[in-house]
Amino acid sequence: MIRHIVLFRVVEGTPPERLQEAVDRLEALVGVIPGLRSLRAGIDVGVQGNFDFGLVAELEDRAALEAFSTDATHMDVALFILEFRERADIAILDLEI
Numbered sequence: 367m368i369r370h371i372v373l374f375r376v377v378e379g380t381p382p383e384r385l386q387e388a389v390d391r392l393e394a395l396v397g398v399i400p401g402l403r404s405l406r407a408g409i410d411v412g413v414q415g416n417f418d419f420g421l422v423a424e425l426e427d428r429a430a431l432e433a434f435s436t437d438a439t440h441m442d443v444a445l446f447i448l449e450f451r452e453r454a455d456i457a458i459l460d461l462e463i
Contacts, residue, residue, distance in 0.1 A: 368425045373417035375455035385409050391443045399437050401430025
């Protein structure tokens, strides 16, 4: 299994409703994309210096991670997030568990 962790910083002034919509759209991918076992997303509680929001997903294997990365539904959500995330401020970590 692969644990896929992604953290984002967003452009200052991004409305909290946009972040919540991103969270909701990400979590709605479960059951839509084959091999995606779970996905939890959330907004940071407000600790100074932290990333603003992120996700933790569990995928069946590396092949599922690759398929997830290029899935059209996932890409639609990613493009939505690109509208308000800081371009250079993203962290991605994939762990085999």
